[in-house]
Amino acid sequence: MSSAVTTEVTEQDSWAGHRPLPVVKARSERSFALWVEQSGIQCKRMLMGWMRDPSTTIQTLVYPAATLIMFRIVLGDSIHKAIKEPAIYGFVPLVMLVAAMSGSIVSALGFKVEKVTGLLGRFHTMPIHRAAGLTGRLLAEAIRVLITSLFVLVVGLCLGFRFWYGPAASIAMLAIPILFAIGFAVMVTALATLTEGVMLVSIVGIVNTLLMFFNSGFVPVFAYPVWLQKTVQNQPMSTAIDAMKGLSYDGPIATPLWKTLAWSLGMIVVFAYPAVRGYRRAAETGA
Template identity: 55%
Template sequence: MTTTAPPTHERREAADLTQVTFHETTEVFPETSRQALVTHSLLQTQRLLRRWTRDPFTMLQAIVYPALMLIMFNAVLGISVTRATGINSVYGYAPMIALVGAMFGSIASGMQLKMEWRKGLLSRFWILPVHRASGLVSRLLAESVRIMLTTVLILLVGVALGFRFNQGVLAGIALLFVPLLMGIGFATMVTALSVTSAKLPLVELLSLICSLLMFFNSGFVPTAAYPTWLQGFVENQPMSTAIDAMKGLSLGGPVAEPLIKTALWSVGAIALFTWPAIRGYRKAAGTPA
């Protein structure tokens, strides 16, 4: 009786498997413990940030596109707005584009989340012995890091165009956290919409709405330049309140009122969309798209 030897490539794969070694586990936390939540969230945050930096679409949406928009707006409309108002238009455009970068970056990551759902990656992560909340927590942490980096880069471009922190260092530091405040609320909404339905283009429709809001805020042109019947909406929509707060922290002017309005918008979005995001994420992780 003769036996046939396995093919060469199969023998090689079997040999490779016998040589695989795993690192010895040094820390074992209960799956629902606080230590597991922190450790697993930081690990998945690192994964998301590394993935985003390797994705050209996300980098274009979050950094390249907003930076080019700031330069374009300043070149095309900057002189006219500056002459009409007597204030350098970059004090409105730089905050506006920083917010645009935060919002469109969240939309890009939301579309990636839908892709992970369709490919079954969320389901694979769900069956691993990791803290259940780490998936959503890590996304908000990664969004926070991305928003801060995007804001800094956009403001650096703004400084090259004439933007200055006239209210001092502390006000300048506070200014950096305004897009973060608004961005966390917006990211929570995007996450909820992303895991609500894999087939409905909810995130894509949100991108269209954000594009419209970009032309109806106090950073694009002063609120008084809009029709009277539209000024109330322009003044109180979330982008305008955040822009006015950032303008006050850099150029000078009211800060408390627009900052409170921005906080209310953000906290309201978090309160409204946190539970749908949790419920939708659980459903997306447990069922294929």
Template identity: 50%
Template sequence: MATLSSADSAALPGAVEGFPDRDRVVRERSVASLAMGSWIQTQRLLRRWTRDPMTLTQALFFPALLLVMLNTVLGRQISSFAGYDALYGTVPMTALVGVMSGSIAGAVTMGRERDDGLLARMWVLPIHRASGLVSRILAEGVRIVATTAVIVAVGYVLGFRFTQGIPAAIGFVAVPLLFGLAFATMVTAIALFTAKATLVEAISLGSSLLMFFSTGFVPLDAYPEWIQPFVENQPLTCAIDAMKGLSLGGPVQAPLIKTVLWSAGAIVVFAIPAAIGYRRASRK
């Protein structure tokens, strides 16, 4: 069979210049392939989430509405009881609630992609196999920062302010980022190891219970003494207290260390099951 030379193929109308040299081809397991595939799939996930009403509602609209409602209904009472503006508790709490709700919505969406065979189709493409999980971590990070920014913006309209300087404000955003990535790792592992979306959605009930039994809802002294140890040391309260200290002032080190320990523990426990579950779900 006759073949065209490079000059002949270039002369054809609409023809490409030719195939790239072999040494210029990006290998499937290379770092360049990982970066390229992760970037492309991160954009795909962000576009899908922005077009999904459930994800937008749970990650942005519901937490922002919750913040406005809590400040309108309970703001004055909590402020008078606590001795400081209630927004310094409710803004961190609603930011973390939005982070958790968005992760749950993302996990439900991933379960649907698994059931529809999309993960399996992505698995057989000539891209780095790790790009699927890396892209989800990157997309989760972008979503968490966006959710926190929206809640802080709403809080600023209501009267919330950073009083500890720019470094503390950056740390304020870093706390939900760490907390959210750990929570997303847990929810992802659960979503990949169960075929029922209801189990993942049931986690939202536990998240709501953590919200109502946290220092972001009311100060610690407002709870009965027998439940105060749980309220003080549960992961949501630790993150809220750290963010409160970074915005208003007060203890930061102790609640921040607890938040890091809670988050690191969740990542250590659920990271490997999440990776194994993603691989297994993609190969079906």
């Protein structure tokens, strides 16, 4: 089994001007400390790559902010008159979640590029913890979603969004899209190991579109046809939006929150093993 190498300096006698001699120690590539360290390195690598890519910046910051402004201008007043409450409290959570899902697709396509170019294979031949690549990718995804959510929140504050329940509720609200994004990213990564890039975009794009337009972010559930209300109320985006709306403005919190946790953790449990197996297969064989 290959091993990671670290260098430690031992204390030596200072006579004759001798300098300390390095002592090389081997750490198992399966060690927990190495996994944490190299996950951070992989996360930093991905974040730096995204920062240098203008299209990723547009996808992460400009597009969500422009979408929120467009929703507010085009639909805000009409929805406010119809439901008698500010539409911005539905728009902000909705845009945060849509941005999280869209970013996961971009990240998955980046995984496909790394596989085709052989970068994953090169990592696999090095003394690197086998899980570091995947966990580093998920950690980078979580940080990206946090940055996007904070930026959307700043734009929302300019458009009238406010927190009514203090710092704890505010932090909890921002944590929801991060948890949701991790679950969604695990699912998309698993699909990325099984499908081609065009097929992946098509499949996930259809799912995103359906979830985006049939949720409680635009209008309350009762505004939908009766036969569709239960589906809309319990789909993952609606549960997350309702929980975020309850934490920031008004509405139930406990029920939509545990449903969101169930959806997010469910995606992780169901797709974690296929994602890990597919990631390893792509690194070993390039397929």
